[in-house]
Amino acid sequence: MTRPxxxxxxxxxxxxxxxxxxxxxxxxxxxxxxDHDVSQNIDALLGAIEGEAPFTIxxxxxxxxxxxxxxxxxxxxxxxLDGAKAFVEMAGAQTGCEVLHQNFIELELPPARFDGxxxxxxxxxxxxxxxxxLLRALHASLKPRGVLFASNPRGENQDGFNGQRYxxxxxxxxxxxxxTAAGFEEIRHYYRPPGLPREQQPWLATLWRRR
Numbered sequence: 001m002t003r004p005x006x007x008x009x010x011x012x013x014x015x016x017x018x019x020x021x022x023x024x025x026x027x028x029x030x031x032x033x034x035d036h037d038v039s040q041n042i043d044a045l046l047g048a049i050e051g052e053a054p055f056t057i058x059x060x061x062x063x064x065x066x067x068x069x070x071x072x073x074x075x076x077x078x079x080x081l082d083g084a085k086a087f088v089e090m091a092g093a094q095t096g097c098e099v100l101h102q103n104f105i106e107l108e109l110p111p112a113r114f115d116g117x118x119x120x121x122x123x124x125x126x127x128x129x130x131x132x133x134l135l136r137a138l139h140a141s142l143k144p145r146g147v148l149f150a151s152n153p154r155g156e157n158q159d160g161f162n163g164q165r166y167x168x169x170x171x172x173x174x175x176x177x178x179x180t181a182a183g184f185e186e187i188r189h190y191y192r193p194p195g196l197p198r199e200q201q202p203w204l205a206t207l208w209r210r211r
Contacts, residue, residue: 006129011105014127014166019083019103021164022063026086030064038120038151040194041205042070045116045149048187048207055115058141061122062099065091071118072097079114105130109141116147121203124152124167128159131168135182142210148184151192154204172204184208 006014022029049055054076059068062080064087071078072095080091083103092099102108104126117138126134138148155169170178176186187209191201 006127011127011130015083015103015105015125015130017161018125018165022084023086026064026084026090030066030090033063034066036066038067039070040192041120041149041151042067042074042118044190044205044207045118045147046074046076048147048149048209049115050145051115056113058109058114058117058138060117060119060138061104061125062091063087065094065097065099067118067120068095068097068099104134107134107137109137111140112143112146114142114146116149117142119148119150121151121153123150124169125165126168127166128168131178132182135179135184139183139210144210146210147187148179148208148210149205150179150208151203151205153202154191170204172206175204175206179206179208183211185211 056077057071059078059080062068062082065080068078068080068091078097080097080099081102082088082091082099085101088099088101091097142148153169154171157170157174159168172189185208187207189204189206191198192203192205193201
């Protein structure tokens with residue numbers, strides 16, 4: 001059965017509900033994720049970028065700024081972006097980085113500014129009908145041959161709500177189709193956490209280059 005095309009109001013409602021959850025739970029989210037180790041993902045992005053460091057990185061859905069701080073510690077210029085004002089304020093205060101207050105259906109990014117985009121546990125919150133425009137906006141924001149990293153919880157292409165948070169959970173084949181349609185070529189993919197059987201690896205990590 002063909003899905004009805006959601007209206008702009010529908011997309012805004014999905015996005016607003018998710019953002020409202022993070023606004024109300026910003027402090028507990030910061031405490032709960034403070035010690036999460038995503039160095040494998042940071043290494044993957046930085047290792048795929050061509051040219052000489054330091055790089056300019058967009059942390060898409062930066063939350064309280066944990067990973068922004070890691071990029072700065074490694075000598076790079078990091079710019080955050082989040083739809084939750086509480087996270088924008090936290091991330092800016094913690095890191096001193098520029099942090100943009102934008103949501104995924106209303107992105108306004110400068111063209112060809114970034115060497116890499118780090119979308120760690122964020123793009124799955126994009127409404128399915130808005131994902132193509134979002135990926136094309138990220139493509140345009142990258143320098144030629146810039147790199148997009150994305151890590152999302154994998155699934156069977158279902159979407160819906162977990163409490164107030166909307167999510168869409170793609171398998172590799174369908175996620176690959178979405179990203180390549182936006183003008184990217186795949187570099188590689190892997191599953192997380194490392195070293196476990198596939199059924200215990202809920203996260204799909206993918207790396208893409210701007211064509």
